[in-house]
Amino acid sequence: MVHTRKQHWQFLEEELRAQTETYKQKLDTKAVSLLRDREELFVAQFIALKDGELILKFSNTRGLPRQGEYLYGFTVPIELRDHRAWGDRTYGDLIKAKLNYSELVSIWQAPADDTAFSIAGFRGVELAFAQHLEGGEGVILLLGPNKPPFEYLVNLQTVVQNEGNERLVPVLDDDYREADWTPSLIDAKKSIPDFILAQLALEDTIIIQGPPGTGKTHVIAELCQRLCAEGKSVLVTALTNRALIEVAEKPALATMMTEQRIFKTKISVDERRLLKNLQPAVDVSPQPGNLILSTFHVSSGTAVQVAGEPPFDYVIVDEASQALLAMLGASKLLGRKNIWIGDVRQLPPVITMNADVVERRGTVTLVDGLRTLSACGSIPTFQLTETHRFAERSAHYTGLFYNDTLKSRVAKAGRSSYPEMPIETASISILQAGLLY
Incomplete structure (x- = not known):
């Protein structure tokens, strides 16, 4: 099947729309609602940058970011650091007012010394954002829904339109x-x-x-x-x-x-x-x-x-x-x-x-x-064709997806002490076990 460049561009356009629709809804939502009702926006206080991790403090009156969740972290002018001053401003309004930003990913959470608060660690902090925070202990940060890769899809649309190369x-x-x-x-x-x-x-x-x-x-x-x-x-x-x-x-x-x-x-x-x-x-x-x-x-x-x-x-x-x-x-x-x-x-x-x-x-x-x-x-x-991760039996079963071309190069000395099961026997056992469930 041949896809024209126009069809290819249109496919990328539809994917771009699919990604932007959900995000636009969040941008147009009142920031206070995302904070209090939906718990998709968080207010945190900068504690430290330690061992490559950004450590933030959160109030226990609201939820914490989920571990493994990627968020858009940013700072705002002083007058917007208190959520009570947001009024009818949307999440998009806060982002427009940002001073600096970085994508962040939550990796751990722990109770703070003060039982009214919790602390959390984040990775993925860009150097420019870290430098922006230097010496700013106590600075307020906002963490909200992360931006989809709009620019990536737009770039690919431009590539597809390049019919002269x-x-x-x-x-x-x-x-x-x-x-x-x-x-x-x-x-x-x-x-x-x-x-x-x-x-x-x-x-x-x-x-x-x-x-x-x-x-x-x-x-x-x-x-x-x-x-x-x-x-x-x-x-x-x-x-x-x-x-x-x-x-x-x-x-x-x-x-x-x-x-x-x-x-x-x-x-x-x-x-x-x-x-x-x-x-x-x-x-x-x-x-x-x-x-x-x-x-x-x-x-x-x-x-x-x-x-x-x-x-x-x-x-x-x-x-x-x-x-x-x-x-x-x-x-x-x-x-x-x-x-x-x-x-x-x-x-x-x-x-x-x-x-x-x-x-x-x-x-x-x-x-x-x-x-x-x-x-x-x-x-x-x-x-x-040679795997250094799987032992012989694992390589055999994984190799079924690769036309039986995968060979194990794992040293037997480093393997489990459990006795080997012949591959043929293992196959029968797995098939029979499948009948029981």
Whole structure:
């Protein structure tokens, strides 16, 4: 099936509307109602920044943010710090008056010394927001519903409208017909980075399928080290900041980290505490010999500004199975050579639109970009085959989803002392047990 660029843009527009509708309702709601009635807006007092965590104090007269909940934290002028002065102001009015802000995620809660209060810890605090709070003990913060990734979807719409760049044609204008997409297996006895770089000498884009525990992140780190050592400009982009930090932590990049040659956009306080030599990147621009890390949300904004040749020598998309099809197009605008690493058997991109509507319209190919391009066979696809996470039996069962190609490389000495059950016996036991429930 071929989707026109107009249809692709319209799909992104409908997803944008689906995300904005719910958020707009919150923006238009009286702030006092979100605070008192719905407990979606919180007022907190700044206590400290300690060990990369933002510590805030909350009154027990109202609820606390849920652990794991992502919130939009911001400061406001003095006259708006007392909720009794909000009057008929909406949540949107408070955001318009903000002084500074950061996305935050709640990670723990505890009673305060004063029984009328509780304290809570948050991570993900951007450095600029932390600097804004420095020396401001006792400052009042507001925490409310987090903003959806509007800019990301708008950026992808701009990418889709770019009909003058031929690099987008193989990604956005292909006839997405599912073919035999069985990936070629990578022989783990050889150097995987060597193999990938050899393939990139022949192709400008390849897909690496990585089942669980096959060392995808290690491979990315080794590739980055090799390419940067050759003076290449390299960008690694992923959906989440966590994925980027996992790349930066790998041993293969230890020397580059010590030499302060790894840069990341939107560094948070806890990321800086974890990796003291990680450097802030003001924007997503190439630095030959250095590594740039940036999320889809930020790197897509750079992609829409590319007018000619790609700025980076290499772009590696981590968590590629979580990239919308248009984001893979954006990566083609950013890099002369592309490596997309992910696992189509794991989580696809999360969207707000009704799944039945997407299925009925046939636009699922625009959602699950990596699966779409793997299935149509237009881009060379390879698979890692050795898992360092699963023992033999677990590798066998997981491997059923990968055409029995997954092999365990877990040392038996480090395994459980429970006796082994033959795979055939285990299969029978599981089937029989299924009859009892």
